[in-house]
Amino acid sequence: MQRVWVVALLIGGSLASLPSLAVTPLVVEAALDRQVVAPLLATFEQAHPGIELSYRDRSTLEVDRLVVAADPPPDVVISSAMPWQMNRINQGYAQRLDSELANEWPEWAKWRNEVFGFTFEPIVMAYRLDLARHMLPPHTHADLQRLLETQRDTLQGRVTTYSPSESGIGYTLFQQDARYTERFWDLVTALGANDAHLAPNTRTMLEGLSEGRYWLGYNLLGSYAMVWAQEHPEVIVQVPQDYALVVMRTGFIHRDAPNPRAAQAFMNFLLSRDGQRVLAAQTPLFSVRPDIIGPYTAQRLRDQVGDRLYPIPLNASVLAFVDPQRRQAFMARWAREFDRSWREGDQ
Template identity: 60%
Template sequence: MKLPSLKLPTLKLPRRWLKRSLLSVGIVTSFAGLSVQAQPLIVEGALDQDVFQPVLDAFLASNPDIQMDYRDRSTLMADTLARTARPAPDVVISSAMPWQLALSNDGLAQPIDTEETRQWPAWAKWREEVFGFTFEPIVMAYRLDLAAAMKPPMTHQDMLTLLREHQEVLRGRVVTYSPQSSGIGDVLAQQDARYTPKMWDLVSAMGHAYVREATSSKAMLEGLSAGRYWLAYNVLGSYAMVWAQHHPEVIVQVPNDYSLVMMRTALVHRDAQHPVAGKRFVNFLLSKAGQSVMAGDTPLFSLRSDVIGPYTAQRLRDEVGDHLYPIPLDASLLAFVDPLRRAAFLKRWREQMKD
């Protein structure tokens, strides 16, 4: 199933999101008329601010006493700063779910006890400290050039077959996440190893086809539109859908055998200087008001069943079917950041990519 067939409305996101540069970090997002006594809130977020801005605006509109400093980071940078920055950030947001659980496991998060957090699904939270608040499918995306030259892949087996049978044509024209340089890339690669019996065959085929590695979905999508790549594997569907709406040369495909679903997660840092503001923000992300903004004004997909909009988990399930596999927030993820296991995984990845 091609994701654009969902007929989702075009989001009115700022056009600068569709260009090359990321927003500068440390931009202060403030509510008009904010008083000088406003309470600061520092957020380290591995989530593009342009995509997230409608949610930030809605929060600030309902909390005019808070002045937010939202810092747009990579997953690994957000984790590093959560561990080393002094003063510590108030809130950390990331798609690298194991790293977030590890922060909690290492005592760097504090519990949040509200009606919203108590009622949040057990599979989408950890120790009342880490909360998943989006529902984003992992997809493949390709240029129409690929469709003109060969049958586009619809499953992971198709991807393997394509790389083997069209190795020369696809040489250097396929891109995927780097598990070495991207936290979410590492998560997705290790999750594929759980669900795809031929995972290492696929990685070996990637190596023979000189598949490129990127550190963000944006870099992969930009490469597709520029013609550097014909096919992108394991792209965040939330970003890919918006991109395809503005770039008709790009087609998005939800794998028909299984599609991983990742969640952005949020936590309040143990050493937050402004913990009350941080907890209000995380609570808003889980609230019906916050989730309604995600469902209607962003491609991040709301988790709540009582929210209506084009971007909800339920609508995605209705359209795609029963082959969505959400990555749960449970203890199994902690194994992914175990130093020895991760080193062994990355060593094998490098070997297979060079095979």
């Protein structure tokens, strides 16, 4: 009779008073568009029903600020602004991930088992079809500069690129361009002469291209641009043929992560075959693992572009980019070169 009473009690509605299964929260602060990464997040949540994921999409500089300022701190930090990420690692804001997946991760895509590059994203140019009706679209950085210098009347106010002061990734890309393009500062002057719009993110540039405000965009994140172009046929994406910069989204577990086990599970998922397979098949973020096959893999990109791919290194050398004196000097010269055409025009 006692067993019957227990069953009847449960059927009668007392289940509501029983404690529910514990769910562990996980907070991820990320400079990575939720729309682009949605398949990856969905796969993680399906594989880890006991973890409640809170994914917060922000700008690179906002993510960097929250590493220090957030209270409580995030569990995982993700950003494409590699120098800023490395700087926080250097300041001691990360904890090691000593898993089998972490230990086997390629050396060029990690640092001290604390920060891991899990994507391989080309930097691209993009243009509207309107541009092709007036001029041959650029395929190289030299092509771009030539168009800016010879088609100024047509392109005036119709060019966009990152603002190095508003975007950590934008600043990083220009620093890298200065390494690989001898005439980089001439290009900056040409951008200024064309009254180029300086945007805080790639989405703003893409929206302007689709709306017709801009005809040509420079140094866009290829992952975002490729997704955008699939639904906006008026936008054409061009991987530069002379050289293409590559950025990696890097992730680390915060040293004071409130939920370290959930954070470890998430980071391990990013490095796993399952996670990387989603990146390669369902997103244009390009997987890093060499054992993954799909339309978006680092190896496939290398096969297409060859030795003209220049990944930004994930090592201590990028710390120089966030050195205050170097940044101040770079930004001062940027202002001089970008505004030089206006001063010369007034003389």
